[in-house]
Amino acid sequence: MPCPARPAAMTSDSEAPGRYASPPCMAAEVDPAYFDPLAVDPEQARDVVRWRRAERSRLRAERDALSVADRQAAGAAIVGHLADLLRKSFGTMRGRVFSGYWPIKGEPDLRPLLAALDAEGALVALPLVEVKAAPLVFRRWTPETRMVRGDWNIPVPPPDAEAVTPEIALAPVVGWTAEGFRLGYGGGYFDRTLATLSPRPFTIGIGFQSARLATIYPQPHDIALDAIVTEAGIAAPPHGR
Numbered sequence: 089m090p091c092p093a094r095p096a097a098m099t100s101d102s103e104a105p106g107r108y109a110s111p112p113c114m115a116a117e118v119d120p121a122y123f124d125p126l127a128v129d130p131e132q133a134r135d136v137v138r139w140r141r142a143e144r145s146r147l148r149a150e151r152d153a154l155s156v157a158d159r160q161a162a163g164a165a166i167v168g169h170l171a172d173l174l175r176k177s178f179g180t181m182r183g184r185v186f187s188g189y190w191p192i193k194g195e196p197d198l199r200p201l202l203a204a205l206d207a208e209g210a211l212v213a214l215p216l217v218e219v220k221a222a223p224l225v226f227r228r229w230t231p232e233t234r235m236v237r238g239d240w241n242i243p244v245p246p247p248d249a250e251a252v253t254p255e256i257a258l259a260p261v262v263g264w265t266a267e268g269f270r271l272g273y274g275g276g277y278f279d280r281t282l283a284t285l286s287p288r289p290f291t292i293g294i295g296f297q298s299a300r301l302a303t304i305y306p307q308p309h310d311i312a313l314d315a316i317v318t319e320a321g322i323a324a325p326p327h328g329r
Protein backbone atom coordinates (compact mmCIF):
# COMPACT_ATOMS: atom_id res chain seq x y z
CA MET A 89 0.00 0.00 0.00
CA PRO A 90 1.41 3.44 -0.82
CA CYS A 91 2.45 5.61 2.07
CA PRO A 92 -0.24 8.24 2.73
CA ALA A 93 0.72 11.91 2.57
CA ARG A 94 1.93 13.21 5.90
CA PRO A 95 -0.89 14.98 7.77
CA ALA A 96 -0.42 18.76 7.95
CA ALA A 97 -0.37 18.67 11.77
CA MET A 98 2.95 16.83 11.69
CA THR A 99 4.84 19.31 9.52
CA SER A 100 5.34 22.19 11.95
CA ASP A 101 8.61 24.18 11.81
CA SER A 102 9.74 22.85 15.17
CA GLU A 103 10.18 19.36 13.73
CA ALA A 104 12.74 19.08 10.98
CA PRO A 105 11.92 16.51 8.27
CA GLY A 106 13.30 13.03 8.94
CA ARG A 107 13.36 13.37 12.74
CA TYR A 108 10.04 11.67 13.57
CA ALA A 109 9.94 8.95 16.19
CA SER A 110 7.99 6.80 13.75
CA PRO A 111 8.05 6.70 9.93
CA PRO A 112 5.30 8.55 8.01
CA CYS A 113 3.42 5.26 7.42
CA MET A 114 2.69 5.14 11.17
CA ALA A 115 0.89 8.48 10.85
CA ALA A 116 -2.47 6.82 11.54
CA GLU A 117 -1.22 5.97 15.04
CA VAL A 118 0.17 9.42 15.66
CA ASP A 119 -2.76 11.53 14.47
CA PRO A 120 -6.19 10.33 15.63
CA ALA A 121 -7.81 12.44 12.89
CA TYR A 122 -6.02 10.43 10.20
CA PHE A 123 -8.54 9.00 7.70
CA ASP A 124 -7.79 5.66 5.99
CA PRO A 125 -9.40 5.80 2.53
CA LEU A 126 -9.20 1.98 2.21
CA ALA A 127 -11.06 1.23 5.43
CA VAL A 128 -14.58 -0.18 5.05
CA ASP A 129 -17.52 1.00 7.12
CA PRO A 130 -18.44 -2.18 9.06
CA GLU A 131 -22.17 -1.45 8.78
CA GLN A 132 -21.92 -1.10 5.01
CA ALA A 133 -19.80 -4.26 4.78
CA ARG A 134 -22.53 -6.16 6.65
CA ASP A 135 -25.17 -4.82 4.27
CA VAL A 136 -23.10 -6.01 1.29
CA VAL A 137 -22.76 -9.50 2.81
CA ARG A 138 -26.53 -9.65 3.30
CA TRP A 139 -27.23 -8.35 -0.20
CA ARG A 140 -24.82 -10.86 -1.74
CA ARG A 141 -26.44 -13.73 0.14
CA ALA A 142 -29.85 -12.75 -1.29
CA GLU A 143 -28.48 -12.32 -4.84
CA ARG A 144 -26.70 -15.69 -4.69
CA SER A 145 -29.88 -17.49 -3.78
CA ARG A 146 -31.91 -15.60 -6.41
CA LEU A 147 -29.37 -16.32 -9.16
CA ARG A 148 -28.95 -19.95 -8.11
CA ALA A 149 -32.73 -20.50 -8.16
CA GLU A 150 -32.88 -18.95 -11.64
CA ARG A 151 -30.04 -21.19 -12.79
CA ASP A 152 -31.64 -24.30 -11.30
CA ALA A 153 -34.81 -23.49 -13.26
CA LEU A 154 -33.05 -23.64 -16.66
CA SER A 155 -34.06 -26.62 -18.79
CA VAL A 156 -31.47 -29.32 -19.45
CA ALA A 157 -31.57 -28.40 -23.16
CA ASP A 158 -30.92 -24.68 -22.47
CA ARG A 159 -28.11 -25.54 -20.07
CA GLN A 160 -26.47 -27.85 -22.60
CA ALA A 161 -26.82 -25.33 -25.42
CA ALA A 162 -25.27 -22.62 -23.23
CA GLY A 163 -22.39 -24.93 -22.28
CA ALA A 164 -21.67 -25.71 -25.93
CA ALA A 165 -21.79 -22.01 -26.89
CA ILE A 166 -19.43 -21.11 -24.02
CA VAL A 167 -16.99 -23.82 -25.15
CA GLY A 168 -16.93 -22.18 -28.62
CA HIS A 169 -16.37 -18.63 -27.33
CA LEU A 170 -13.78 -19.76 -24.80
CA ALA A 171 -11.83 -21.76 -27.39
CA ASP A 172 -11.74 -18.61 -29.59
CA LEU A 173 -10.58 -16.43 -26.68
CA LEU A 174 -7.81 -18.90 -25.75
CA ARG A 175 -6.65 -19.16 -29.36
CA LYS A 176 -6.55 -15.35 -29.77
CA SER A 177 -4.88 -14.68 -26.42
CA PHE A 178 -2.44 -17.59 -26.19
CA GLY A 179 -2.08 -19.27 -29.58
CA THR A 180 -1.22 -22.87 -28.79
CA MET A 181 -2.24 -24.29 -25.43
CA ARG A 182 0.44 -27.00 -25.61
CA GLY A 183 2.46 -27.09 -22.39
CA ARG A 184 0.35 -24.45 -20.64
CA VAL A 185 -1.18 -25.13 -17.21
CA PHE A 186 -4.91 -24.52 -17.52
CA SER A 187 -7.32 -24.84 -14.61
CA GLY A 188 -10.95 -25.71 -15.39
CA TYR A 189 -13.68 -26.85 -13.02
CA TRP A 190 -15.88 -29.91 -12.54
CA PRO A 191 -19.48 -28.64 -12.93
CA ILE A 192 -21.70 -28.62 -9.86
CA LYS A 193 -25.02 -27.00 -8.97
CA GLY A 194 -26.10 -26.15 -12.52
CA GLU A 195 -22.79 -24.63 -13.67
CA PRO A 196 -22.10 -24.76 -17.43
CA ASP A 197 -20.44 -28.08 -18.34
CA LEU A 198 -17.18 -27.40 -20.18
CA ARG A 199 -15.71 -30.89 -19.73
CA PRO A 200 -15.53 -31.49 -23.52
CA LEU A 201 -13.18 -28.49 -23.74
CA LEU A 202 -11.06 -29.79 -20.85
CA ALA A 203 -10.65 -33.09 -22.72
CA ALA A 204 -9.82 -31.26 -25.98
CA LEU A 205 -7.18 -29.13 -24.22
CA ASP A 206 -5.66 -32.25 -22.69
CA ALA A 207 -5.53 -33.83 -26.16
CA GLU A 208 -3.83 -30.66 -27.47
CA GLY A 209 -1.07 -31.06 -24.88
CA ALA A 210 -2.22 -28.53 -22.26
CA LEU A 211 -1.71 -29.51 -18.61
CA VAL A 212 -5.27 -29.43 -17.34
CA ALA A 213 -5.91 -29.00 -13.61
CA LEU A 214 -8.92 -28.67 -11.30
CA PRO A 215 -9.31 -26.53 -8.15
CA LEU A 216 -9.65 -28.14 -4.72
CA VAL A 217 -10.53 -26.85 -1.28
CA GLU A 218 -7.95 -28.76 0.80
CA VAL A 219 -7.93 -26.35 3.71
CA LYS A 220 -11.03 -24.34 4.67
CA ALA A 221 -10.74 -20.56 4.30
CA ALA A 222 -7.34 -20.96 2.58
CA PRO A 223 -6.29 -20.57 -1.08
CA LEU A 224 -7.38 -23.29 -3.51
CA VAL A 225 -4.96 -26.04 -4.55
CA PHE A 226 -4.83 -27.05 -8.23
CA ARG A 227 -4.20 -30.71 -9.19
CA ARG A 228 -3.55 -32.29 -12.57
CA TRP A 229 -6.50 -33.91 -14.34
CA THR A 230 -6.74 -35.99 -17.51
CA PRO A 231 -9.79 -37.84 -18.91
CA GLU A 232 -8.34 -40.99 -17.29
CA THR A 233 -8.16 -39.48 -13.78
CA ARG A 234 -10.25 -41.41 -11.26
CA MET A 235 -12.02 -38.70 -9.33
CA VAL A 236 -12.63 -38.84 -5.58
CA ARG A 237 -15.11 -36.91 -3.45
CA GLY A 238 -13.71 -33.62 -2.18
CA ASP A 239 -14.99 -30.83 0.01
CA TRP A 240 -18.66 -29.99 -0.62
CA ASN A 241 -18.94 -33.35 -2.45
CA ILE A 242 -17.20 -31.88 -5.49
CA PRO A 243 -15.45 -34.62 -7.52
CA VAL A 244 -11.71 -33.88 -7.44
CA PRO A 245 -8.46 -35.57 -8.57
CA PRO A 246 -6.98 -37.93 -5.94
CA PRO A 247 -4.46 -36.59 -3.37
CA ASP A 248 -1.52 -38.09 -5.31
CA ALA A 249 -2.34 -36.07 -8.45
CA GLU A 250 0.39 -33.50 -9.09
CA ALA A 251 -0.19 -30.01 -7.62
CA VAL A 252 0.39 -27.30 -10.22
CA THR A 253 0.04 -23.51 -10.59
CA PRO A 254 -2.20 -22.39 -13.43
CA GLU A 255 -1.18 -19.85 -16.04
CA ILE A 256 -4.83 -19.61 -17.09
CA ALA A 257 -7.74 -20.35 -14.73
CA LEU A 258 -11.49 -20.60 -15.17
CA ALA A 259 -13.64 -19.29 -12.34
CA PRO A 260 -17.30 -20.38 -12.46
CA VAL A 261 -19.53 -17.48 -11.41
CA VAL A 262 -22.94 -17.31 -9.80
CA GLY A 263 -23.15 -13.64 -10.87
CA TRP A 264 -20.86 -11.26 -12.77
CA THR A 265 -20.51 -7.61 -13.76
CA ALA A 266 -19.27 -5.90 -16.92
CA GLU A 267 -16.15 -4.79 -14.98
CA GLY A 268 -15.28 -8.46 -14.50
CA PHE A 269 -16.28 -8.78 -10.85
CA ARG A 270 -17.52 -12.16 -9.70
CA LEU A 271 -20.06 -13.39 -7.21
CA GLY A 272 -19.28 -17.00 -6.23
CA TYR A 273 -20.68 -19.31 -3.57
CA GLY A 274 -19.52 -17.08 -0.76
CA GLY A 275 -16.42 -18.90 0.44
CA GLY A 276 -14.04 -16.24 -0.91
CA TYR A 277 -11.85 -19.02 -2.35
CA PHE A 278 -11.02 -17.51 -5.73
CA ASP A 279 -10.24 -14.08 -4.27
CA ARG A 280 -7.99 -15.66 -1.66
CA THR A 281 -6.25 -17.72 -4.33
CA LEU A 282 -5.73 -14.87 -6.78
CA ALA A 283 -4.43 -12.68 -3.95
CA THR A 284 -1.61 -15.16 -3.27
CA LEU A 285 -0.55 -16.11 -6.81
CA SER A 286 2.21 -14.06 -8.42
CA PRO A 287 2.10 -13.78 -11.34
CA ARG A 288 -1.66 -13.93 -11.20
CA PRO A 289 -3.15 -16.41 -13.67
CA PHE A 290 -5.17 -15.03 -16.56
CA THR A 291 -8.58 -15.67 -15.00
CA ILE A 292 -11.74 -16.14 -17.00
CA GLY A 293 -15.16 -16.06 -15.34
CA ILE A 294 -17.70 -18.51 -16.76
CA GLY A 295 -21.44 -18.03 -16.33
CA PHE A 296 -24.82 -17.51 -17.87
CA GLN A 297 -25.62 -14.21 -19.59
CA SER A 298 -28.74 -13.85 -17.41
CA ALA A 299 -26.52 -13.76 -14.28
CA ARG A 300 -25.24 -10.28 -15.10
CA LEU A 301 -25.44 -7.78 -12.22
CA ALA A 302 -25.08 -3.99 -12.44
CA THR A 303 -22.63 -4.14 -9.50
CA ILE A 304 -21.50 -6.50 -6.72
CA TYR A 305 -20.60 -3.50 -4.51
CA PRO A 306 -16.89 -4.39 -4.75
CA GLN A 307 -15.08 -4.77 -1.43
CA PRO A 308 -11.32 -4.44 -0.92
CA HIS A 309 -10.87 -8.24 -1.21
CA ASP A 310 -12.70 -8.54 -4.57
CA ILE A 311 -10.35 -9.02 -7.51
CA ALA A 312 -11.71 -8.31 -11.01
CA LEU A 313 -11.27 -11.16 -13.49
CA ASP A 314 -9.53 -10.71 -16.83
CA ALA A 315 -12.56 -11.74 -18.88
CA ILE A 316 -16.08 -13.12 -18.51
CA VAL A 317 -17.43 -15.61 -21.04
CA THR A 318 -21.13 -16.44 -21.31
CA GLU A 319 -23.20 -18.21 -23.96
CA ALA A 320 -23.64 -14.79 -25.61
CA GLY A 321 -19.88 -14.31 -26.07
CA ILE A 322 -17.06 -12.48 -24.32
CA ALA A 323 -19.01 -10.28 -21.93
CA ALA A 324 -16.17 -8.46 -20.25
CA PRO A 325 -13.15 -7.94 -22.52
CA PRO A 326 -9.67 -9.00 -21.43
CA HIS A 327 -7.94 -6.10 -19.67
CA GLY A 328 -5.15 -5.94 -22.21
CA ARG A 329 -2.98 -8.66 -20.65
Ligand SMILES: Nc1nc2c(c(=O)[nH]1)N(C=O)[C@@H](CNc1ccc(C(=O)N[C@@H](CCC(=O)O)C(=O)O)cc1)CN2
Pocket residue numbers: 189190191192195215216217224239240242260272273274275276277278
Ligand atom coordinates in the same frame (compact mmCIF):
# COMPACT_ATOMS: atom_id res chain seq x y z
N1 LIG B 1 -17.35 -26.50 -9.90
C1 LIG B 1 -16.75 -25.74 -9.00
N2 LIG B 1 -15.68 -26.21 -8.35
C2 LIG B 1 -15.07 -25.42 -7.40
C3 LIG B 1 -15.53 -24.14 -7.11
C4 LIG B 1 -16.68 -23.65 -7.81
O1 LIG B 1 -17.16 -22.53 -7.61
N3 LIG B 1 -17.25 -24.49 -8.74
N4 LIG B 1 -14.89 -23.38 -6.14
C5 LIG B 1 -14.81 -22.01 -6.15
O2 LIG B 1 -14.45 -21.38 -5.21
C6 LIG B 1 -14.16 -24.11 -5.11
C7 LIG B 1 -15.15 -24.68 -4.12
N5 LIG B 1 -15.90 -23.63 -3.53
C8 LIG B 1 -16.58 -23.73 -2.34
C9 LIG B 1 -17.26 -22.62 -1.90
C10 LIG B 1 -17.96 -22.68 -0.70
C11 LIG B 1 -17.96 -23.84 0.04
C12 LIG B 1 -18.69 -23.94 1.30
O3 LIG B 1 -18.31 -24.65 2.17
N6 LIG B 1 -19.80 -23.25 1.47
C13 LIG B 1 -20.55 -23.25 2.70
C14 LIG B 1 -21.60 -22.19 2.71
C15 LIG B 1 -21.41 -21.10 1.71
C16 LIG B 1 -22.59 -20.19 1.73
O4 LIG B 1 -22.62 -19.31 2.61
O5 LIG B 1 -23.48 -20.38 0.86
C17 LIG B 1 -21.29 -24.53 2.92
O6 LIG B 1 -21.80 -25.12 1.97
O7 LIG B 1 -21.41 -24.88 4.11
C18 LIG B 1 -17.27 -24.92 -0.43
C19 LIG B 1 -16.58 -24.88 -1.60
C20 LIG B 1 -13.32 -25.17 -5.75
N7 LIG B 1 -14.04 -25.95 -6.70
Ligand SMILES: Nc1ncnc2c1ncn2[C@@H]1O[C@H](COP(=O)(O)OP(=O)(O)OP(=O)(O)O)[C@@H](O)[C@H]1O
Pocket residue numbers: 140270271272273274275276277278279280281283309310
Ligand atom coordinates in the same frame (compact mmCIF):
# COMPACT_ATOMS: atom_id res chain seq x y z
N1 LIG C 1 -7.95 -12.39 0.11
C1 LIG C 1 -8.74 -12.74 1.15
N2 LIG C 1 -8.21 -12.94 2.37
C2 LIG C 1 -8.99 -13.29 3.41
N3 LIG C 1 -10.32 -13.46 3.33
C3 LIG C 1 -10.90 -13.27 2.15
C4 LIG C 1 -10.15 -12.90 0.98
N4 LIG C 1 -11.00 -12.80 -0.05
C5 LIG C 1 -12.22 -13.07 0.44
N5 LIG C 1 -12.17 -13.35 1.77
C6 LIG C 1 -13.30 -13.68 2.64
O1 LIG C 1 -14.28 -14.44 1.96
C7 LIG C 1 -15.58 -13.89 2.20
C8 LIG C 1 -16.49 -14.16 1.02
O2 LIG C 1 -16.06 -13.43 -0.08
P1 LIG C 1 -16.98 -13.22 -1.37
O3 LIG C 1 -18.34 -12.77 -0.96
O4 LIG C 1 -16.23 -12.37 -2.34
O5 LIG C 1 -17.07 -14.76 -1.88
P2 LIG C 1 -17.21 -15.39 -3.34
O6 LIG C 1 -16.21 -14.78 -4.25
O7 LIG C 1 -18.63 -15.28 -3.72
O8 LIG C 1 -16.84 -16.94 -3.01
P3 LIG C 1 -16.08 -18.12 -3.84
O9 LIG C 1 -14.84 -17.54 -4.47
O10 LIG C 1 -15.72 -19.16 -2.81
O11 LIG C 1 -16.99 -18.68 -4.84
C9 LIG C 1 -15.32 -12.42 2.44
O12 LIG C 1 -16.28 -11.86 3.27
C10 LIG C 1 -13.97 -12.41 3.10
O13 LIG C 1 -14.12 -12.47 4.50
